[in-house]
Amino acid sequence: MAEPAREQKPKWRRRAESRPDEILDAALTIFERDGFDAARVEDIAKEAKLSKAGVYLYFDAKDAILRGLIEREVAPIARNLRAMAEAGVSDPKGALRMIIAGLTELAGDRRKFAVPRLVLSVASRYPDLAAFYRENVVDQGLGAAEMLVKAGVEQGVFRPCEPGVAARSLLGPIFIHGFYTHFLLGDRGPLEPAARIEAHTDILLNGLAARG
Amino acid sequence: MAEPAREQKPKWRRRAESRPDEILDAALTIFERDGFDAARVEDIAKEAKLSKAGVYLYFDAKDAILRGLIEREVAPIARNLRAMAEAGVSDPKGALRMIIAGLTELAGDRRKFAVPRLVLSVASRYPDLAAFYRENVVDQGLGAAEMLVKAGVEQGVFRPCEPGVAARSLLGPIFIHGFYTHFLLGDRGPLEPAARIEAHTDILLNGLAARG
DNA sequence: CAACAATAACTTACTCGTCAGTCATATACT
DNA sequence: AGTATATGACTGACGAGTAAGTTATTGTTG
Known part of the structure; x- marks a missing residue:
């Protein structure tokens, strides 16, 4: 019945190299849609497929993006x-x-x-x-x-x-x-x-x- | 000692005619300085010398300004x-x-x-x-x-x-x-x-x- | 032309949601 | 084991819009 613990895939991956570019891609999408102020860092994070705190590992602040x-x-x-x-x-x-x-x-x-x-x-x-x-x-x-x-x-x-x-x-x-x-x-x-x-x-x- | 209740001037005046223009003047000053999103309606109100709620008597919402x-x-x-x-x-x-x-x-x-x-x-x-x-x-x-x-x-x-x-x-x-x-x-x-x-x-x- | 009612113009104090940035903790990788 | 990378949950501040009450002004009546 219960599936045995098979091949549980990790909750996240380390992608330190590619993250900055992914975040920028996402940010451009969100900024383009909402403008700078109305854009939420959380939305950018979601679009880039990581958490909001994750974004702040790579950029100090919103305007740095x-x-x-x-x-x-x-x-x-x-x-x-x-x-x-x-x-x-x-x-x-x-x-x-x-x-x-x-x-x-x-x-x-x-x-x-x-x-x-x-x-x-x-x-x-x-x-x-x-x-x-x-x-x-x-x-x-x-x-x-x-x-x-x-x-x-x-x-x-x-x-x-x-x-x-x-x-x-x-x-x-x-x-x-x-x-x-x-x-x-x-x-x-x-x-x-x-x-x-x-x-x-x-x-x-x-x-x-x-x-x- | 205590000044007698002399000629106490009103706390505010009715200026229904001139308010809209005064608010627009103020809004332009604040918007120009801060941009639309970062501008606070409260600041516009202060600049126009009335209360924030007062602004909403003349404009339905921020974007109406x-x-x-x-x-x-x-x-x-x-x-x-x-x-x-x-x-x-x-x-x-x-x-x-x-x-x-x-x-x-x-x-x-x-x-x-x-x-x-x-x-x-x-x-x-x-x-x-x-x-x-x-x-x-x-x-x-x-x-x-x-x-x-x-x-x-x-x-x-x-x-x-x-x-x-x-x-x-x-x-x-x-x-x-x-x-x-x-x-x-x-x-x-x-x-x-x-x-x-x-x-x-x-x-x-x-x-x-x-x-x- | 007082006194007073009616109403338009205004204010204070609040609600309610939002959101940038942080902290403590957990997981993947070496 | 140790560290870089990630997360969920939180804080603290802020600000648009509103509700309920207050004051100036206008009109009305005796």
Whole structure:
């Protein structure tokens, strides 16, 4: 009758290596759904399949999880943009096209795109987090675009302009479009990256182009 | 010795007319500082100089206060943009210049600019609020720009393009710049509206312009 | 124009649920 | 045996919203 004590599987496993990433995965899911404040650490824990106390073995506090997400999800992308810019100074127009295309694709990824929104919404209460994000993400990305605009102007490909302003003009719309589509529309609006990339890039590069 | 009961002033006054506005003023101050979730209704009440229960005489719930702020602070601006666009179809370029200038000035107003950030951060939990904002603010503003681009294309002032994309390219950078300046930089970055307006408008309108 | 009733505007004090973070204890691994 | 990894149960504080009572104001009546 009674099953003999057969192969009772352990109540939990040691997974010290993989836990941080699992927690970040879970946190992103929950944060994306609820926002930072309304998200419960307990829900993140459940999603990551461990206990709440378990989460605190790997992250000191709730906001440390968000910092972890910045590090893992978006900082590498920004650094990559920077690298692309450095590699592309000889062809500013082409490099800018690539950067815009890359960012537009990113803007289609609702999960990744949730991170900037989270940072923005808590920035006033976590100034350190805001500074970290600014240095590692925003300034990298804007810097990349700025560098290319400057190079283009020097090479006579673009007409003279304020590189800082031009950089914002190039990248701003992509973010606004992402915010609008993912977080205000819900699901209703389709995001047609290819068409948008073309249209936006055309307008902007044409606007920057030196008159032939 | 003891002061006789002289002219004891009332413990409070009836101000049914002015209360809602006073509460909204206070709420904006507190929301801007703390964000929606971390803001306490009690703090809003104190700032507005009445009791917490008093606030609930005028607003059903915390999110109703935010809706009130949308109505009072930003919806009128969006409607105004729309009106400017309708009045300006005969001169799309000039009207767009005016719209960009107006929005850029708005982007310098940290108080007003806090509202979009608040909405964005709670949109996923308050879909009705998000819809209200979208219909009364975003769609009005984008619609205005779109209308003018379309008119410009038809009149041959602008070369053919997707009006929706162009509208975002025109307005997106302004918002991104506002978010960045007010909420990520703290206070460090100066906002030089005049110069920015010129530079941004130049790039974009030049990009849209029909080739002579 | 007092006195007083009726009501609108307001407050104090509370309830009730929530949740970040901790502590004592247990289990898996080496 | 010893330790790293995990858990369940707890604490302590907090905060949205409410109930019941209080005060200012308005109107009414003799």
